[in-house]
Amino acid sequence: MQLDALVDESNLEFTSFLKNPISENMPFQFYYYLGLRKITVGGKKVKIPYELLKLEPSGNGGCIIEFGTTFIFMEKEIFDRVAEKFEAQVRLKREKGIEERGGLRPCYDVAKECEKLTLP
Numbered sequence: 472m473q474l475d476a477l478v479d480e481s482n483l484e485f486t487s488f489l490k491n492p493i494s495e496n497m498p499f500q501f502y503y504y505l506g507l508r509k510i511t512v513g514g515k516k517v518k519i520p521y522e523l524l525k526l527e528p529s530g531n532g533g534c535i536i537e538f539g540t541t542f543i544f545m546e547k548e549i550f551d552r553v554a555e556k557f558e559a560q561v562r563l564k565r566e567k568g569i570e571e572r573g574g575l576r577p578c579y580d581v582a583k584e585c586e587k588l589t590l591p
Contacts, residue, residue, distance in 0.1 A: 503536040510549070512556040513591025519552055560591040 507524040510517045523546060526533030535544065545553065554577055558565075563579040570576040581588055 504533045505536055506533050510553055512553060513560045515556060515560070515591075517552050517556045519549055523549055557591060 504526055506526045508521065509524070510519060522532075524532065524534070537543070558577055561577075561579060563581060563584060566578040566580050569578045
């Protein structure tokens, strides 16, 4: 990626994308990957073993960065820990019915809070 010339790059920190090390014929060769060291939610570290986050020579692990979608896929063990940390910081009513129908979670009723909504 290249930043617009109007962006101040003096305080920019970045991580290079990784190429999936598995066969060129695999469908995952077209995704961008990041090797992760930790995940934080609202500035609080989520306890996840490093082995689940790093991109292995087999092509497993790491994090796929997909710019064409509005949601992210994570290994269940990682997702459960991230969701737990997120839910602990959000003081809104969960919409369990919406979650059951849509298959995504966590979902919240933000209608009454939209003017002052703050998320981690």
